[in-house]
Amino acid sequence: MDLSLNNEERQFRDELRAWLESNVPKDWAEWREKPLEESFPYLRTWQRKLHEGRWAAVSWPKEYGGRSATLMQQAIFWEEMARAQAPSMANALGLGLIGPTIIAYGTEAQKKRFVPKILSTDEVWCQGFSEPNAGSDLAGLQTEARLDGDHYVVNGQKVWTSYGWVADWCELVVRTDPNVPKHKGLTVLLVDMKSPGVEVRPLRQITGESEFNELFFRDVRVPVENVLGKVNDGWNVAVSTLMFERGSYGARLHLLFKRNIDRLIELSRNQHRNGQVSAKDPLTRQKLAQCYAEIEIMRLNQLRAFSRITATGVPGPEGSIQKIFWSELNQRLQQVAQELLGPYGQLTHGDSRAIDNGIWSYGYLRTRGNTIEAGTSEVQRNIIGHFVLGLPRSY
Amino acid sequence: MEFGLSESQQLLRDNARKFFAGECPMEEVRRLMETETAYDANLWNKLVEQGYTGIILSEEYGGVGLGKVELILLMEEAGRALLPGPLFSTVALAGAVVESVANDSQKKKYLSAICAGDARSTLAILEASPSWRPADLRMASANGKLTGEKLFVTDAAAADFIVVAARDGIFAVDVKAPGISISPMKTLDLTRKAYSVRFTNTPAERLGDLTGLPRALDIATAALAAELVGGMQRTLDITVDYAKMRKQFGKPIGMFQAVQHHCADMYLETESARSAAYYAAWALEENAPDAAVAVSIAKMYASDAGRTVGNRGIQVHGGMGFTWENDIHLYYRRAKASETALGDSTYHRERIATLVIDGGAASSQSA
Numbered sequence: 001m002d003l004s005l006n007n008e009e010r011q012f013r014d015e016l017r018a019w020l021e022s023n024v025p026k027d028w029a030e031w032r033e034k035p036l037e038e039s040f041p042y043l044r045t046w047q048r049k050l051h052e053g054r055w056a057a058v059s060w061p062k063e064y065g066g067r068s069a070t071l072m073q074q075a076i077f078w079e080e081m082a083r084a085q086a087p088s089m090a091n092a093l094g095l096g097l098i099g100p101t102i103i104a105y106g107t108e109a110q111k112k113r114f115v116p117k118i119l120s121t122d123e124v125w126c127q128g129f130s131e132p133n134a135g136s137d138l139a140g141l142q143t144e145a146r147l148d149g150d151h152y153v154v155n156g157q158k159v160w161t162s163y164g165w166v167a168d169w170c171e172l173v174v175r176t177d178p179n180v181p182k183h184k185g186l187t188v189l190l191v192d193m194k195s196p197g198v199e200v201r202p203l204r205q206i207t208g209e210s211e212f213n214e215l216f217f218r219d220v221r222v223p224v225e226n227v228l229g230k231v232n233d234g235w236n237v238a239v240s241t242l243m244f245e246r247g248s249y250g251a252r253l254h255l256l257f258k259r260n261i262d263r264l265i266e267l268s269r270n271q272h273r274n275g276q277v278s279a280k281d282p283l284t285r286q287k288l289a290q291c292y293a294e295i296e297i298m299r300l301n302q303l304r305a306f307s308r309i310t311a312t313g314v315p316g317p318e319g320s321i322q323k324i325f326w327s328e329l330n331q332r333l334q335q336v337a338q339e340l341l342g343p344y345g346q347l348t349h350g351d352s353r354a355i356d357n358g359i360w361s362y363g364y365l366r367t368r369g370n371t372i373e374a375g376t377s378e379v380q381r382n383i384i385g386h387f388v389l390g391l392p393r394s395y
Numbered sequence: 396m397e398f399g400l401s402e403s404q405q406l407l408r409d410n411a412r413k414f415f416a417g418e419c420p421m422e423e424v425r426r427l428m429e430t431e432t433a434y435d436a437n438l439w440n441k442l443v444e445q446g447y448t449g450i451i452l453s454e455e456y457g458g459v460g461l462g463k464v465e466l467i468l469l470m471e472e473a474g475r476a477l478l479p480g481p482l483f484s485t486v487a488l489a490g491a492v493v494e495s496v497a498n499d500s501q502k503k504k505y506l507s508a509i510c511a512g513d514a515r516s517t518l519a520i521l522e523a524s525p526s527w528r529p530a531d532l533r534m535a536s537a538n539g540k541l542t543g544e545k546l547f548v549t550d551a552a553a554a555d556f557i558v559v560a561a562r563d564g565i566f567a568v569d570v571k572a573p574g575i576s577i578s579p580m581k582t583l584d585l586t587r588k589a590y591s592v593r594f595t596n597t598p599a600e601r602l603g604d605l606t607g608l609p610r611a612l613d614i615a616t617a618a619l620a621a622e623l624v625g626g627m628q629r630t631l632d633i634t635v636d637y638a639k640m641r642k643q644f645g646k647p648i649g650m651f652q653a654v655q656h657h658c659a660d661m662y663l664e665t666e667s668a669r670s671a672a673y674y675a676a677w678a679l680e681e682n683a684p685d686a687a688v689a690v691s692i693a694k695m696y697a698s699d700a701g702r703t704v705g706n707r708g709i710q711v712h713g714g715m716g717f718t719w720e721n722d723i724h725l726y727y728r729r730a731k732a733s734e735t736a737l738g739d740s741t742y743h744r745e746r747i748a749t750l751v752i753d754g755g756a757a758s759s760q761s762a
Contacts, residue, residue, distance in 0.1 A: 001397060001398060001399065001400055001401060001404060001464050001673065001677055002396070002397050002401075002677075003396055003397070003398060003674070003677050003681075004396065004681065005396055006396065009396055072396040072397075075396075076396075265751065265752055268752065269752070279752050279753075282745070285744070285745060285748035285752060286741065286744045286745065286748070288748060288751075288752060289695075289744035289745070289747035289748040289751065289752075290695075290744055292747060292751055293671075293691075293692040293695055293696060293744070293747055294696075296671075296688075296689075296692055297667050297670060297671050297692065297696060300398075300670035300671060300673075300674045301666065301667055301670045303396070303398045303670075304398045304399075304666075304669075304670050304673075306398070307397055307398040307399040308399065310399075311399055318666075321662070321663045321666060321667075324659075324663055325663065325667065378652070378656070380659075381652075381655060381656040381659035381660070382652060382655060382656075382659075384655075384658075384659035384662055384663070385649070385652070385655030385656070385658055385659050386655070388659075388662060389635050389655075389658050389659070389662060390635070390639070391635065391638060391639060391647075391649035391650065391654075391655050391658060392639070392646075392647055392649055392650040393650070394650050394651060394652045394655060
């Protein structure tokens with residue numbers, strides 16, 4: 001066990017830190033709290049800049065524009081991004097989940113066609129996984145694809161699609177064989193969102209914004225060369241995307257959580273509540289300290305998981321503890337923010353008295369989704385029960 | 396950057412696990428907990444032969460000279476085995492304090508005796524109004540003698556000398572010195588006995604001032620957090636085994652999600668407590684700037700998780716978890732004692748707040 005940086009890691013960090021110092025845009029603070037629809041072009045420009053410096057996808061192999069970074073270097077990457085208060089990237093799903101899946105399962109032609117444009121944000125990606133009747137039971141999805149000559153014809157509906165409104169391409173999971181057990185008849189298609197028959201509708205959510213979309217597919221024709229992986233092996237391809245999602249998301253979120261707890265501590269020092277400075281109130285101190293500690297433990301769990309994956313070579317089901325930990329912690333953090341800010345915590349974006357332009361009232365509602373999206377807490381606990389602890393399957 | 400264990404660390408952990416399983420199985424734990432001191436000379440000699448009493452002490456004193464990470468791996472395994480007797484008190488409490496505050500000749504005298512197995516010891520801090528903060532100590536020496544009462548002193552009846560934290564410094568007291576009286580306190584934890592130690596004009600050897608005490612207590616606190624992790628892991632293992640075997644409604648109860656989710660939470664809390672304890676040990680070993688915060692994070696989390704893992708473990712066992720016969724309550728009792736020992740979660744949250752909110756301590760980063 002040695003948590004200090006080795007020479008390569010230190011070199012990686014120093015190079016990145018220097019690059020960020022001279023390249024992180026100075027006006028990010030003005031954009032940070034704006035709705036994604038407004039800030040998206042800004043984030044696109046930022047990702048292009050990162051890509052020019054070969055920092056957009058450090059985990060990817062060198063031949064695909066990455067740096068073949070080790071997991072520890074990836075952890076360093078996100079810590080340095082947090083430290084530099086750098087903006088997030090526009091094509092987040094393409095970079096974090098879909099690109100790696102294409103690199104793992106794609107044909108040479110697919111990799112050549114799709115991967116560079118993910119990096120440059122010339123093509124933004126979304127995921128077509130969940131359906132109205134297939135959430136936790138993803139393998140029960142009903143969107144069907146029928147072979148017709150050299151095309152698949154897709155019909156069905158997807159829901160909870162992030163970036164659907166801006167996406168050029170979609171990693172779509174469809175049923176290609178309805179006559180076999182549900183996990184065995186699925187296929188992943190790479191679908192051009194401009195194809196005739198694709199309709200994108202905004203899905204207004206609890207926060208009032210439309211971060212997600214509903215996708216409708218009516219006789220959408222997808223060429224057979226856009227099958228990712230093997231026909232009817234889509235479950236494995238999809239699960240590998242989900243593993244990328246659960247395995248590494250914790251490292252990225254550390255950026256956001258650190259900023260939030262640091263900000264809450266700062267606010268507690270500078271505000272009076274019920275006649276005293278919040279930072280002096282024993283209960284407030286207890287709650288801030290609890291959040292601070294849990295954020296640190298989230299980071300440490302992630303580093304330990306990275307070491308384990310480095311040793312075993314594959315992200316395993318224990319990624320589920322990361323998902324449970326960050327999502328439930330984020331909800332607790334937002335509740336502490338509400339208690340700290342009192343009535344000000346409820347002011348929303350646009351109110352002149354809102355603290356930090358209303359991010360705390362927004363965050364309070366938005367984090368309810370954290371324990372639902374990317375696999376509910378219940379599903380994650382099932383995964384731990386069955387795959388980690390070896391308890392018999394419950395369903 | 397590597398958060399996994401090195402080969403030699405894995406070997407140490409595996410050997411310790413095998414050793415405790417062989418030399419101190421649950422039948423032996425149950426036998427010892429019914430004795431007055433829970434100390435067994437024969438078992439102690441075997442611990443000494445393994446080098447466990449001198450694990451972090453310098454070779455100069457006959458120790459093994461390993462680091463804090465190795466110490467917590469040993470303590471984790473001791474916790475898993477629910478090891479009774481004064482290993483923790485001697486090594487992590489008294490040993491760490493003497494090492495931190497005493498002068499060279501005193502270290503040679505006391506630490507060599509610990510390494511050689513000739514002396515067992517413990518640390519006396521708490522008084523009638525308990526506080527883990529050195530600033531709150533009331534007892535003080537007068538003319539090289541101590542008078543007053545220390546409470547909740549673990550394994551005092553098995554000790555040969557007692558390290559005493561007083562307002563004006565750290566002292567060593569021979570248990571055979573005049574004016575000392577050690578009497579048992581009846582506490583929940585049957586496997587780690589606690590005592591009241593009363594001094595009346597008892598001669599005491601001054602080891603040093605209090606400056607080195609917080610650092611020594613941090614080492615002990617990280618070790619205790621790791622011991623809690625070992626207990627949590629064993630509680631989880633016992634519980635999962637039971638959930639696979641016990642049948643109701645014609646099915647193993649582990650097939651029901653309500654039960655699975657209890658087990659999943661036990662796993663999440665155990666692993667998280669382990670991450671925090673390992674990091675605290677590493678930070679102490681490297682004198683990292685965030686070492687004190689890391690120790691408090693580890694103990695804060697382990698204190699709460701030790702209790703909640705036990706709660707869930709008993710719940711999953713149903714009626715069996717409520718019996719004397721099932722081992723789970725023995726771990727639960729230890730977890731309850733360790734929850735408060737060296738500061739409960741409330742104490743450590745306040746310490747984190749002092750360091751982070753008031754002190755503006757740099758938050759940790761791998762880089």
